[in-house]
Amino acid sequence: MLGWLCVTLGVAFSxxxxxxxxxxxxxxxxxxAQPTLHWFALGLVVAVGQLAGKSIFYLAARGSIKLPKKLHDKLHARLHRERPPSARRERWHARTEWLRTKLDALRDRCHRHPHWMTGTYGVSSIVGLPPFMATTVLAGLVRMPLSTFLAAGLAGRMIRFSALAAAPAVFSGWLHF
Known part of the structure; x- marks a missing residue:
């Protein structure tokens, strides 16, 4: 039983x-396959593994984790290389500029209404919409307190995965559309 929980932790983290x-x-x-595994233990282990992995994205978006110098230099060298102008690159730049503007507006709104971001992140951790990865990064960008990030994420992920583990027959029917 402990072996399966350790494997589950690794799969959840990855x-x-x-x-x-x-x-x-x-x-x-x-x-x-393993009905002896308790649904609550399975939900807790998956929630901890998921939050451990997502915390890396959260901390990176927050600016607490820096890229290694070698990766950072490669990324910036590629971004700042002189390239001949092209229409495709100009269109892409215009699209990313629009996205950057929208992200800045969303970040400002999240700063003005921190409970809105906490609610959105909490719902996302249970339902998956908006995508949990996106709300994780956004939580880091708007500097959501780490305690709030962990508490809301752990509670939501526990609800989601405990429900999945408690009723595999119900949810497995959804996979056969």
Whole structure:
């Protein structure tokens, strides 16, 4: 039992870092295959693993984690290389400028209404809409307090994954549309 919980922690952590890994499918499969695992323990382990992984994105967006110098230099060298102008690059620059403006407006709104961001992040941690990865990064950008980030995220993720682990037969039917 402890072995499965350790594997689950690793899968949850990796799915937080690499979004193509589906911890939901893993939880459904594990809960169906190992009925002796308690649904609450499974939900708690997945929530802790998810928050541990997402905290890296949160701290990076907040500016608390810096890229290693080698990666930072490569990124900036690629961004600041002289390139001949192209229409495609100009369109892309215009699109990203629009996005940057929208993100700045959203960040200002989150600063003015911090409870709105906490509510959005909490709902996202349970439902997944807006995407949990996006709200994690946004929480870091607007400098949501770490305690609020961890409390809301852990509670929401526990609800989500405990429900999945408690009723794998109900939720597994959704996967066969």
């Amino acid at each position: 799915s937080a870092l690499i979004p193509v890994v589906s911890v939901e499918v893993f939880v459904l499969g594990l809960a169906a």
